[in-house]
Amino acid sequence: NGSTVESLDYEVVENFAYREEQAKRGKLYMGYVVLVKWFLALLIGIGTGLAAVFINLSVENFAGWKFSLTFQIIQKSYFAGFLVYILINLVLVLSSVYIITCFAPAASGSGIPEIKGYLNGIDTHGILLFRTLIGKIFGSIGSVGGGLALGKEGPLVHIGACIASLLGQGGSTKYHLRSRWLQVFSSERDRRDLVTCGCAAGVAAAFRAPVGGVLFALEEVTSWWRSQLMWRVFFTSAIVAVVVRTAMGWCKDGNCGHFGAGGFIIWDISGGQEDYSFEELLPMAFIGVIGGLLGALFNQLTLYMTHWRRNYLHKKGIRVKIIEACLISVITSAISFGLPLFRRCTPCPEAEANSGIECPQAPGMFGNYVNFYCQNNKEYNDLATIFFNTQDDAIRNLFSAKTAHEFSAQGLLTFLVMFYTLAVVTFGTAVPAGQFVPGIMIGSTYGRLVGMFVVSFYKKLNIEEGTYALLGAASFLGGSMRMTVSLCVIMVEITNNLKLLPLIMLVLLISKAVGDAFNEGLYEEQARLRAIPLLESRPKYQMRYMTAKEACGSQNVVYFPRVVKVSDIVSILRSNDHNGFPVVDHSRSGETLVIGLILRSHLLVLLQSKVDFQHSPLPCDSRGDLLPIRHNLSEFVKPVSSKGISLRDIHFTPDDLEMYIDLAPFLNPSPYVVPEDMSLTKVYNLFRQLGLRHLLVVPRPARVIGMITRKDLILED
Amino acid sequence: NGSTVESLDYEVVENFAYREEQAKRGKLYMGYVVLVKWFLALLIGIGTGLAAVFINLSVENFAGWKFSLTFQIIQKSYFAGFLVYILINLVLVLSSVYIITCFAPAASGSGIPEIKGYLNGIDTHGILLFRTLIGKIFGSIGSVGGGLALGKEGPLVHIGACIASLLGQGGSTKYHLRSRWLQVFSSERDRRDLVTCGCAAGVAAAFRAPVGGVLFALEEVTSWWRSQLMWRVFFTSAIVAVVVRTAMGWCKDGNCGHFGAGGFIIWDISGGQEDYSFEELLPMAFIGVIGGLLGALFNQLTLYMTHWRRNYLHKKGIRVKIIEACLISVITSAISFGLPLFRRCTPCPEAEANSGIECPQAPGMFGNYVNFYCQNNKEYNDLATIFFNTQDDAIRNLFSAKTAHEFSAQGLLTFLVMFYTLAVVTFGTAVPAGQFVPGIMIGSTYGRLVGMFVVSFYKKLNIEEGTYALLGAASFLGGSMRMTVSLCVIMVEITNNLKLLPLIMLVLLISKAVGDAFNEGLYEEQARLRAIPLLESRPKYQMRYMTAKEACGSQNVVYFPRVVKVSDIVSILRSNDHNGFPVVDHSRSGETLVIGLILRSHLLVLLQSKVDFQHSPLPCDSRGDLLPIRHNLSEFVKPVSSKGISLRDIHFTPDDLEMYIDLAPFLNPSPYVVPEDMSLTKVYNLFRQLGLRHLLVVPRPARVIGMITRKDLILED
Ligand SMILES: Nc1ncnc2c1ncn2[C@@H]1O[C@H](COP(=O)(O)OP(=O)(O)OP(=O)(O)O)[C@@H](O)[C@H]1O
Ligand SMILES: Nc1ncnc2c1ncn2[C@@H]1O[C@H](COP(=O)(O)OP(=O)(O)OP(=O)(O)O)[C@@H](O)[C@H]1O
Ligand SMILES: [Mg+2]
Ligand SMILES: [Mg+2]
Structure with a gap:
């Protein structure tokens, strides 16, 4: 079922509160926002880089220590070595699976499908929480250090995304670290941009591939990619590269135990074949x-x-999960x-003068030509x-x-x-x-x-x-x-x-x-x-024979009137689980008019705060009042990776239920619309390119008020 | 004035002819289209690569020959050398400016602004013609070989784009090489994709930078970028890299004169500083x-x-243009x-054993430490x-x-x-x-x-x-x-x-x-x-305070009824130079209904062919006929980089003018629409992200027929 996933919206809800807030802000504020964005990109880079260094360091040290110990013991007894080897692996894997199952279930697996989903527009609950981050970091160390047949690169992408999301909201939601200066990032759009940065940073850290990181993020989110974002993502990746490189330079001086030997992926093949026939x-x-x-x-x-x-x-x-993981570890x-042990050893090849490859390598060290269970000292075991x-x-x-x-x-x-x-x-x-x-x-x-x-x-x-x-x-x-x-x-x-x-x-x-x-x-x-409904970049073939109306099937659209009784809201919200509702108003002459779209989450905020309840069933502007500005824009922001407010948590007195709310100031006044017989291919492109969540299918228009062409969009300053 | 530019349309016009043609085609045909696309990408890569090799080869040989000759002569007389040097440069530049001014005026300059414009959605007349390609190739050789302070990289991007566009239409329009198997590429959309490939190929060829080429194309066309296109673009760039490399390998064996010495940009700095404090x-x-x-x-x-x-x-x-260029060449x-000549020479530094740098270099060869006007043989002139x-x-x-x-x-x-x-x-x-x-x-x-x-x-x-x-x-x-x-x-x-x-x-x-x-x-x-109205990727700041209606100003929309008299069409087309017109129909009950958008270019095709003229002012389907399919989709395709048919070239008899045309089968039945009070920011995003040309501003809808969410767009196979 799709109950654990919910769509994200790349659209800005241009409601009254938003426009108020926009109007208050000058050019200076815009500069401030840009500055914060870049600063966050810097922080994401540093954070992800450090996390990657930490994981690598730990894994390398655990693994190094494990192999040297085992090699020491097998000098005396292969059986004892075998036991020790199994035991160390088991302990590492056990710690990992314990962390995951008991503390951060969302951190299992690679996380890339979920992140891919997030960038595609689907929020899987729990994937961007602080505990997921922690679980992922320590879990990776255990599972990779424990020698399982898996890698630490996928998790790093998830880690980067978590770090980005957490930084964007100023820390964990649970511990309320949200600081004032971060309130500029109030929309899901900003958050998705940050996660894009984080995702690229993760790839960059995992493979030390800044350009690859950018392109990875790009291939996943091509639809709402913008040049400015590209540059910011690239900056983040480069920061990661710098951090990782600095750390590695520091480690080369022997500060990090076994780390100098392996660690960050770079399999330099520059000495090899460069040409091909x-x-x-x-x-x-x-x-x-x-x-x-x-x-x-x-x-x-x-x-x-x-x-x-x-x-x-x-x-x-x-x-069962724990036992399963342990079993696999032992196997x-x-x-x-x-x-x-069953392989026959091979004699070492003639050493070339300056190849730098020792055969066999010194026991307990990493490298080529491992001498393992061989009679002769000058032999190696290729398996x-x-x-x-x-x-x-x-x-x-x-x-x-x-x-x-x-x-x-x-x-x-x-x-x-x-x-x-x-x-x-x-x-x-x-x-x-x-x-x-x-x-x-x-x-x-x-x-x-x-x-x-x-x-x-x-x-x-x-x-x-x-x-x-x-x-x-x-x-x-x-x-x-x-x-x-x-x-x-x-x-x-x-x-x-x-x-x-x-x-x-x-x-x-x-x-x-x-x-x-x-x-x-x-x-x-x-x-x-995992029931994450990814939208591919290309519409399906049969969509060209369908219209928008056919895609909607025989829906009965659930909508709200402009001024609505609280009890009606509650019953409508209870009766379905749609997240967006068109709002329809009646003009004086009795015609209806679609005035916008209201989100369930916004309705819940209104119901919870109760300050907008009014006694009269008339719209507020017709009563001569100004539109109310009782809400800060940030109140409407849904916390990341969580369900937000639930209707069940809100308590209503019988008086409350008799009150009314005027929805006009809170709705999105101009949702995107398509005429009913537009082909689904075009609808798909619109939906996917703009990163939408709801699209209204409406009748053909009766007249054209104006034409917009390129010329109308080039404003002279 | 903007009369030489015209917008391109990334949208597919889903008119009746298009849908007919789609319906006739099976999955096999789709496979064929994909194959042709990849084959064209291959050809673009090879063509651009070869063009780049040709230009480089010529430039290197001209320049090499020029410098050796000059060096030979200055052994005897500096003045004679000076004259010869000036003369050779002058001849080369003169040939270049002559080609450009008399044969291919669109080939002057770098061409990148125009290509940028093309990818952004503006067609500048003449930039993608065969003669432009020829002019660009030979002009570059002259101007770069002639030692002017300019490079051959920008022109290569333009050359790549020209090659792509010409291949896409099967050769020059003028010489009618258009072959049947290329008819699959009938829309401006396909052509723009090809030009994107060509543009990337040009960058890849100019700098031997396949990834850079992809990213260059990407930064310019981010708006309608799709993953499949990315992969195709990348393929083209890689082909270019292979072609260039093969050619260079061939040249290394001394087949290309001076070419081995310089040529393709690679300034390897691998011996240099890699770390920084x-x-x-x-x-x-x-x-x-x-x-x-x-x-x-x-x-x-x-x-x-x-x-x-x-x-x-x-x-x-x-x-004047020719004299100007010659003057600059002489200067x-x-x-x-x-x-x-005015510099004092410097003694050569102590040669390091294996640095591979000779001081001074052998005369007439390329390289470091040029000995020029020096007393001593062991000196060089740094300027x-x-x-x-x-x-x-x-x-x-x-x-x-x-x-x-x-x-x-x-x-x-x-x-x-x-x-x-x-x-x-x-x-x-x-x-x-x-x-x-x-x-x-x-x-x-x-x-x-x-x-x-x-x-x-x-x-x-x-x-x-x-x-x-x-x-x-x-x-x-x-x-x-x-x-x-x-x-x-x-x-x-x-x-x-x-x-x-x-x-x-x-x-x-x-x-x-x-x-x-x-x-x-x-x-x-x-x-x-150059009056190319580029749409930036980000909407302007003040757009958030404007609505779509305000952007249209007080336009009087010029529209057509569904069935329209030929004389009316002619007079309306004469009276303005809009390129798109809404078509409005009256329902039985007398209400009007916007049924689509017709392009000027399509109207001109209809007027020219005259086969759709009818005597009755009634729509064809109401007369019980089937919709006519007298047109092939490719007839509607505007030839690249040209104005297409002009109204003046069509001759009408008085009888013709009294006939009617039913526009319904030819119009685009579902142009994108926006409600009148949508903020211009959102309109801008829609317009730019989908690469539109016309957008209809319509009144708010009266009701909502359905809601489209992500779930409705995920079709099960
Ligand atoms: N207000 C509505 N009235 C009627 N049908 C709706 C409404 N909103 C969505 N639908 C339809 O209900 C089906 C399920 O969509 P759903 O309710 O899950 O959308 P949503 O929750 O608003 O968005 P999402 O699940 O993508 O976050 C879809 O087919 C959709 O078209
Ligand atoms: N059918 C129309 N009726 C009225 N005004 C129009 C119409 N089409 C375009 N306009 C307006 O005329 C102005 C000039 O646009 P223009 O006529 O050049 O558009 P176009 O030629 O159709 O498109 P483009 O020039 O981008 O290729 C714009 O402000 C536009 O809004
Ligand atoms: Mg839902
Ligand atoms: Mg025009």
Whole structure:
């Protein structure tokens, strides 16, 4: 059911209070608003950057400590090491799932479908609360540090959005930190702009990709994008980049424990292949096809899993969720520790002079060529190198150039199957979980597999398996998430190499096309499952044969007269759950006239405050009074991510119910209208481009008062 | 006057012919359309890429040949060299200005204001014709090869747009190459999408910046941007990158004469400073302020110059234009050759082992440390290094790292003043001219000046003057063009260095803010001068106090009845020059009803073809006939960049004038409407976001037939 979601409105309600407030404000005030907006953008950048640094630092330290301890113990006993490894992972995952289930249920999963929904115009309750933020931060640390097959990038996007929303309202609603100087941000429109900034900041922080962040936000919110917003979003992303970079510089001096070793995603492949010959395009296209197929399969499997979890497993209560997560943690640990034990070790390759790659690496350190369960000191275990390692390092190893023949086909295949299964199973457990890094792991594994065959087939020198691994990663993400430009730019930014852009585009194009043949993107599927009705950017094909009137069906429009009895309001509001009602007035000559649209939330504010109740059923201006200005604009603002006032909380005396309210000063006097036989395609474009919530379908007009063309909108100063 | 401009319509006219054609088409046809769209995107990419390669190749070869010849001659006589240098430049510029004035007048200038206008919704006649394309290509070669203070990047954007538009209509309209399979692109909407692709391709080709190209197109057309378009635009840009790269690879083998030496902009600064300390931020901010001031001054001066040229100088005829351009060419040559003669030469610095920089460079080759008019063989002339050189190499020298103290403050200052003046004077002559490269030259000069002071002030080792030059370039472009994100990304892509992104942003932010305090951006100012009424993305402040009705003023709406006499049509069309007319019908009960909007261009097609004339003044459906389908949709398409049919060309017999036409099948049955008292801000948003041309202002509706919310727009398949 759609009862937990509610639409947002990008429109400004130009009611009387709004116009009063506008009139009071001068140019100076506008400058002040701009200043505050930029200041908030700065704060969002700093906040998100710091949150990202904190998460990375914690994860790296937990993971580093875990692996060094395990390596120490397995010098003596592999079994004891195994137990310790499982136990540490279990504790971390347990803490994460405990935080999520008992404290911040809205923080589970990646959060991107919900944020996507928010930017598309749907408010899911609870996603932007302070407790969600906290849960997300600490939950991510536990789940990623605990070695589950999930990433911390998706959650960071959610974290960025939370930070933005909280800053915009001056802190948590519950603890009433709302300060006066923030009252300028009173509309849902401003809040959505802030969340857009936060979302971009999250991507920028997750991947250290400021441009990618902007484009990500852009691809999601293209409909009401404005140039000024673009610049502000970009500013926020750049601030994030600066913060993260400063923190990393500070960490390089050894202030942050294990952090220096891994952490922020940058898989520099600058030493690798930069050129490509035309015959390589075929295997690359093949990678694209695999990516599309595996990605679509991933979406489908996770959809079934989530469906089953929501409707069956998770209904059984919190305890089941906790047990489930712990079970998955134990299985993951067992597989990642156990499987490499069955691999035969490989002798180290001849060390090149200045490649900087040690074989085997020093025990307990991150890096290539892990020596694990090997007889000889000069050997390494190729499966352990990717499986018994942090994900960041595994990816770095898969991407690495100049390490041809490091992995065996058998090892990569084993890893691919196991990790794919783990990723599918883990998806949807009650922990914060991103799909970006697992996707890169899966993709780069089969990419490297293809690369191995290409290397041995073409027998050329300058072909690098690592480049194919990168393309594989891009193809899987393209096949699963179906993002285009932003994904492309993110891949370029995390590999810090502009030269591979055309190749990445090629595989993305193919994998997206292949994936689209089967199902929708991961986030869209998940959003649909969560009953978040996303409006796509393009109207459906059959809409061109429908009219606006047909879309409304045989509705009986619920409307209010201009002056309405309180008891009527209450009964009408009770009788349905619409959120917007047209207001109709009768002129002297008895004709009706639609004078505007009133929102349920505004009606509830009026009912609660009661100051506008009047005894007479006449409109206030006809009684010679001025229109009342008893309300501040900010009173009408609905608190973020919550239901707002409920009718049940308002108590009415019998006298109250006999009073009247004149709605004229509070309604939106000019909602957008469409004539009844406009084709639904055009209606859709209007609705979606302007970010509307309600659109009135009206009869054809009887006459035209004027024509507006471009010339009429160019005002001379 | 605005008589040469006409608005474009992003709306689809859903008239009867359109709906007929839609109904005939199945899903297969839709697939075909998509295929053709992508194929066209591919062609646009290839075409623009090849055009860019051709221009670069020619310019490089002309310039290379010019400089080697001059260097050869000055071994014997400086005076003879001077004459030859002037003469070659003169011939090149003369050919350029001749092509422009006599063959393709629409190709003068950068073309970006016009393209910006086109994407904003205004069609300037002649900008997208075949002859404009040819003129632009060959004109650019002449003007840039001739050493004027202008660049070839702006023209490339225009070239990309022309190619896109011509491909979209299957060739030149004049030579009727229009092929059947392109008839799918019949609306202005499709054409505008194509031009968007072409515009991005142009930027991508000019700067080898695919992402920058996408963002450039995006910043200009944010209003009707759609995700699918984004992906297509990106694809086109990437194709351009591939084409250019392939061509350059081919040229590296020595197939293209001088081309290997310079050519496509990539000023790699990867060897330079990558880090910055906090005390450097102050001089960097200072650069931003200078950039804002100088940029705003540049805009203002060029505005005066262009104003004067348009209203006074260029009115005197073609000959004046040609003489003017030649004069400027001679002056430019004289200054760039003469001024370095007055400089004292500097001894070469100690060569570092593997810096790869020779001092002095071999004569006649491009590069750093030009030996010009020096006594000693081991000396160089710092002014000649930037002035007596191609602009690409001059910029490369200004950006170069590890060459501290190469330039003297005096030399740089001289160059700054002279070049700034030249750039201002050259702007607006009748040759194709971009402002990007001159802007970079100016900016990097003062940037390097500031850098010199920083180096000598802070006395740290890792500060590079080249980095400051880059920041200076960004600041000047920001202060003059006021682009934001796209400029930033372009700067990053042409320097191939992601690490300086935050710094570039900082200076851009400052210089844009400073510049905005004085005037509008270069392109906006120029567009205003050319009477191109750009709609900004944000409504003006005072619009919130106006209503739609007030914007229309006291218009007397010119409308048509449904069935109208031909003579009436003719007289109404003659009496005004509106392009859209509401059509009003009378119902049986005598009430009027607005049934749609008819465009002047459609009326003219009807009048010309005459097949729809009827004798009876009754609507056709009331006579029991079916609606006529005598027209193909493509007949209604206005040819690109031309006035279309004129009323004067149609001949009427007296019988014709007594006939009637039923307009119902041809009108747009559902134009967008707004109620009369909607605030102009909202009207503006609607108009601009949907890319409209006409908007009907109507009375408030009497009743509401239905409400459309998000739920009604989510159709289940
Ligand atoms: N005032 C109204 N009178 C009659 N039908 C309405 C009214 N408002 C909405 N509807 C219809 O009711 C159905 C459910 O919409 P719903 O009531 O959930 O809209 P809403 O709550 O106002 O907006 P949203 O749910 O998007 O926040 C839709 O088909 C819509 O067209
Ligand atoms: N049919 C009409 N009747 C009366 N006034 C009109 C009509 N159409 C446009 N106008 C008004 O005439 C003025 C000039 O507009 P103009 O006639 O140039 O519009 P247009 O030619 O239809 O559109 P554009 O010039 O943008 O292509 C504007 O103020 C506009 O509101
Ligand atoms: Mg609802
Ligand atoms: Mg006009």
